[in-house]
Amino acid sequence: MRIGPYQLDNQVILAPMAGVTDQPFRQLCYSKGAGLTVSEMLSSNPKVWKTGKSRQRMDHSGELGIRAVQIAGSEPSLMAEAAKVNVDMGAQIIDINMGCPAKKVNKKMAGSALMQYPELVEEILTAVVSAVDVPVTLKTRTGWNRDNKNGIEIAKIAERCGIQSLAVHGRTRACMYKGEAEYDTIRAVKEAVSIPVIANGDVRTPQQAQQVLAYTGADAIMIGRGAQGNPWLFREISHFLETGEELAPPSISEVAETTINHVEQLHQFYGSFQGVRIARKHVGWYLKEQASNDEFRQVFNRLEDASEQLQALEDYFVTVEKR
Template sequence: MNTGLQIGDVRIDGRVLMAPMTGITDLPFRVLASQLGASYVATEMVAAAELARARPDVVRRAAVGGGLPLTVIQLVGGDAEAMAEGARMAQKAGADIIDLNFGCPAKEVTGAACGSALMRTPDQAARIMEAVVQAVSRPVTVKMRLGWDDNSLNAADLARRAEGLGVAAVTVHGRTRKQFYTGIADWHAVAEVKQAVGIPVIVNGDIITAEQAREALARSGADALMLGRGVYGRPWLAAHLERALIDGTQLREPDRDERLAIVIRHLRASADFYGLPLGLKMFRKHLGWYIEQAPWPADPTERRAAKARLCRLETPEEVEEALTALWLDVKHSRNFAVENRPQVVEAIA
């Protein structure tokens, strides 16, 4: 696989991208994944209208900071003017790429005529794309699904409209909104989108292993791929998968020491960014995934018990010591050294 991807005037140093995920790709996660080698990690989904109003929790989702090779801010909304204003704010904050969410299947999003609901109203989707492209000088991309349901598979048509309006790339999740995350992602269906446009097309859905990545690219003909839920508890996945695709090897997983250092770095960054106790609370879902994804203890029942126990601890220090004891050994737990805390706190003004 050739390395690198061009989106508008932005050169991405890889073709394995990380999707925007609410509650997952916050600034601590994005900085960590980038430090581990990921070339593209998008923000959480950011409500454009609330960003324009500077609602604190929404501004925090769009936070930018040092250590990021690329800043991609994803916006969601159903009003063209509000999306354009949100895009202007994102550009002012330093976004290299502005991504529009036409794919989120959540009921609270589609119920507000946003996300994948816009695939049922392509004229409104086009008004949003046109308004945003005209509002900013940065490349604008769109993330969508195959369609609302099997009777309205309109991703290729929407992608053609997007290209005509100046959108620089599209990402297609190989499911309909009706499917949510059930069934199997249809990578072959993404090929119709690739054949319909000249801009880069990125395939998304059910890609976790190197074999799946190769097959998704082959079936879709896409220019790149995007990882979603597969990165839960594996922020190194994009970088390691990139290397596996380039050299044809199997995916390499971190060993115990590497994995422990990554988790502790993530924990400390979360505590720095959010403060305590919120930082630990926000980190607990990641901690659960880290424990679930690790092969230690070998017994799944023991892993589940350890997850339940560690996710009830009340201080970062307790988590560090307990996790070190779980993965290494008790006497090692007081001597384990990790890198200095990364600087991650620089938000949109």
């Protein structure tokens, strides 16, 4: 899989997810085998760039791997400016969000709402591609709703505008994240364009990844919610695609080390107050993936101190390993 001048290590990519794919999580997934990680979406509104949240999202200092930054908005000139600012701050790939189904994003005529307006899509893509000298990619859905699946039309516009790769989530905006993803549209998109196409939606096992790639003909697979609490999925999929062999699941000691290190990184990146709160959801995902423990999770979620969180996790995994 290649995006412009960048050769990816493999075909498995971490999807951009608001509130999830911050720098600590991107670095973790990269270390566990993701061939590319994409940042949380950044607003193209310059009024919010100086907020603490935006500054953290725009921080790529010391980041490993190819730095791909996703931007969102509906004004072509603002999107172009946002792309330039992020390239100046270290972005090596600019990804445009036309896939987010969230109401607060769609109300601003951004995310997947843009798929209703192909002419505006073309204006935005043209403006961003012209503004920067790095590859520009695009993430979309299959369409606005089941009666308006225009993913193929948008893909052709993207190719014409100079977009270097296209990720397609196998749901419409109206579907949100409900039901099952469908891959017929992704397959049709791949047949309609010559740029690389990335399949996204409901891939949680190496076998599913192989099946989706085979069915759609896509060049790569994008993992979103399947990586929450399970960053090992990247190496498992990559290994399976290369060898046909299943890797053993991570040991309890590796799960413990990864979880504790991740929480530590969150504390360092966000500071103790915010880091403690963000750590709660990630620990909940780890516990759900490994062995659901509602009692411990409830205790953990009441902890207010960073050191108490780390000690609680160490004690919990010692107990688990002794079972």
